[in-house]
Amino acid sequence: MATILYGRDLSPFARRVAVWAALQGVALERRPLMVNGPDFETLKTVNPMGRVPILMTEDGEALIETAAIIDFLEEQAPAEAKLIPVSGAPRREVLQIMAYGHNTVEKGVALVYEKNRRPEEFQWPEWRARLEGQITGGLDEMESRAPADGFAGGDRPNGADVCLTLARDFIQATNPYLLDQGYPKLTALAARCNAMAEFGASNPTAPA
Numbered sequence: 001m002a003t004i005l006y007g008r009d010l011s012p013f014a015r016r017v018a019v020w021a022a023l024q025g026v027a028l029e030r031r032p033l034m035v036n037g038p039d040f041e042t043l044k045t046v047n048p049m050g051r052v053p054i055l056m057t058e059d060g061e062a063l064i065e066t067a068a069i070i071d072f073l074e075e076q077a078p079a080e081a082k083l084i085p086v087s088g089a090p091r092r093e094v095l096q097i098m099a100y101g102h103n104t105v106e107k108g109v110a111l112v113y114e115k116n117r118r119p120e121e122f123q124w125p126e127w128r129a130r131l132e133g134q135i136t137g138g139l140d141e142m143e144s145r146a147p148a149d150g151f152a153g154g155d156r157p158n159g160a161d162v163c164l165t166l167a168r169d170f171i172q173a174t175n176p177y178l179l180d181q182g183y184p185k186l187t188a189l190a191a192r193c194n195a196m197a198e199f200g201a202s203n204p205t206a207p208a
């Protein structure tokens with residue numbers, strides 16, 4: 001049985017799994033189901049909560065929650081393909097950068113529901129402003145932690161590069177005005193990563 005990833009590239013969480021697997025040379029069959037509309041009922045047959053990502057392993061186990069799926073991929077990977085250092089300060093540093101990327105896209109997704117989806121008459125300007133401030137706070141921190149050149153992982157991207165790039169790409173794809181400050185290091189890192197097929201193939205900001 002193939003390993004199957006449920007979720008579209010516009011989901012920054014599903015995309016993280018797709019990019020991670022690609023960087024590790026793990027083949028995935030994609031099921032780009034939406035979390036809204038008729039796909040929702042189909043998704044609930046795999047994850048009763050109807051959320052993505054879901055990774056169906058070769059053994060038919062349905063894994064949910066990005067961090068748990070990444071943990072599975074890391075555990076399966078040989079030492080040279082792991083994207084998170086195994087211990088100590090280097091591991092903490094990568095996990096913290098990943099956490100800023102993850103938190104930023106969590107707030108980015110919340111902003112999509114609040115601003116891009118919710119009917120205008122039901123929107124709550126103070127909540128939207130709070131989300132925007134949290135997202136730019138995350139982007140500022142990521143900019144300060146992004147590598148000035150090359151990759152955080154050295155000669156190849158690691159988990160920090162994946163999360164920095166995907167967080168920036170998601171904001172670019174959904175609410176690009178939040179990137180008006182420029183974020184030059186993040187932007188350059190995303191360009192370097194997206195030039196690689198492992199990232200570029202799932203880039204939601206790429207022209208169709």
Ligand SMILES: N[C@@H](CCC(=O)N[C@@H](CS)C(=O)NCC(=O)O)C(=O)O
Binds near residue numbers: 050064066
């Ligand atoms: N904490 C979850 C977040 C996953 C998540 O928010 N997925 C979104 C798509 S980007 C979703 O399923 N939204 C539909 C919903 O939550 O009802 C993870 O990291 O896997």
